[in-house]
Amino acid sequence: MFELLILIILFWLIAYLIYKFAFKVVLTERRGEIIPVRKLEFTPRLIFIIIGAVLFFYIISSFREVPIGYALLTFNIFTKKYGVKSEGLQFVPRFFYKTYLYNIRRQEYTMTARKGEGKKKNIDDSLWSPTKEGLQIGLDLTCWYRIPKENIIKVHKNIGPDYDEKVIRPAIRSEVRHVISSHSVTEIYSSKREEIQEEIEKRVKEKLEKDGFLIEAVILRDVHFTPDFAKAIEEKQIAQQEAERMEYLLEKQRKEAERIKIEAEGKAEAIKIISKELEKHPEYINYLYVDKLSDKVKVIISDKGTILNLQGLE
Numbered sequence: 001m002f003e004l005l006i007l008i009i010l011f012w013l014i015a016y017l018i019y020k021f022a023f024k025v026v027l028t029e030r031r032g033e034i035i036p037v038r039k040l041e042f043t044p045r046l047i048f049i050i051i052g053a054v055l056f057f058y059i060i061s062s063f064r065e066v067p068i069g070y071a072l073l074t075f076n077i078f079t080k081k082y083g084v085k086s087e088g089l090q091f092v093p094r095f096f097y098k099t100y101l102y103n104i105r106r107q108e109y110t111m112t113a114r115k116g117e118g119k120k121k122n123i124d125d126s127l128w129s130p131t132k133e134g135l136q137i138g139l140d141l142t143c144w145y146r147i148p149k150e151n152i153i154k155v156h157k158n159i160g161p162d163y164d165e166k167v168i169r170p171a172i173r174s175e176v177r178h179v180i181s182s183h184s185v186t187e188i189y190s191s192k193r194e195e196i197q198e199e200i201e202k203r204v205k206e207k208l209e210k211d212g213f214l215i216e217a218v219i220l221r222d223v224h225f226t227p228d229f230a231k232a233i234e235e236k237q238i239a240q241q242e243a244e245r246m247e248y249l250l251e252k253q254r255k256e257a258e259r260i261k262i263e264a265e266g267k268a269e270a271i272k273i274i275s276k277e278l279e280k281h282p283e284y285i286n287y288l289y290v291d292k293l294s295d296k297v298k299v300i301i302s303d304k305g306t307i308l309n310l311q312g313l314e
């Protein structure tokens with residue numbers, strides 16, 4: 001589209017120069033009358049101006065701005081050779097080269113059930129795969145990758161600019177299914193999740209790096225289950241929590257019973273010791289009796305008519 005615009009502008013410029021400088025008014029005699037006639041005459045000066053204007057527009061239109069984080073792949077249609085140009089203003093002669101802009105920054109390919117995220121924003125793009133038990137499980141996954149500048153020609157020749165749908169997506173889906181099929185639901189959901197993520201990343205790297213891509217990381221973001229299986233897991237978790245709660249209560253009751261037993265054994269032992277002492281020293285009962293009285297009691301009258309003054313004991 002831009003090339004067509006340049007051609008239109010160039011055409012009108014040449015037409016204007018010809019009209020302005022190439023047409024001369026010449027007096028000519030016709031049927032006995034002298035009349036002015038416009039005559040086309042290309043002078044060396046006019047030819048030089050036209051050639052200069054064409055070259056100027058050609059050179060200006062051959063400059064390409066390569067954005068930051070991108071590289072420009074050039075293909076010479078005559079020599080059939082490729083080249084790669086870096087960021088900034090680059091001179092690429094028009095009509096001799098075809099150009100393709102490649103992103104060399106970190107890119108991501110995300111497959112997720114969340115709408116508005118990932119490559120396919122308006123659909124549930126979660127990756128569903130059968131597990132070791134044959135149960136369907138869905139994974140939300142992100143792959144971070146780059147195209148090194150030195151590999152752009154290789155990627156373009158073997159795959160093309162639409163590499164994300166041609167190669168990245170199929171490779172990820174294939175390797176994820178291969179890994180998931182060798183693990184159980186429990187391993188995927190909890191115990192071996194990190195190990196599974198590392199295994200997927202390793203296999204994706206082996207698959208894609210031979211095509212020229214640099215895989216930085218594969219992140220397992222979330223795990224989904226079918227509605228029936230999710231309900232079964234929820235019920236199992238509830239039952240497990242209830243069992244743990246009952247075990248806690250039983251343990252608490254066992255500990256309380258043990259405490260009561262120990263306390264009773266202690267009291268029995270104390271009574272046994274006191275009984276033995278009373279047998280040896282019967283007057284010890286009076287001491288225990290006094291020891292249990294209130295601090296406000298000062299005088300005791302016993303049944304034998306004895307008056308005991310407690311103030312002297314203070």
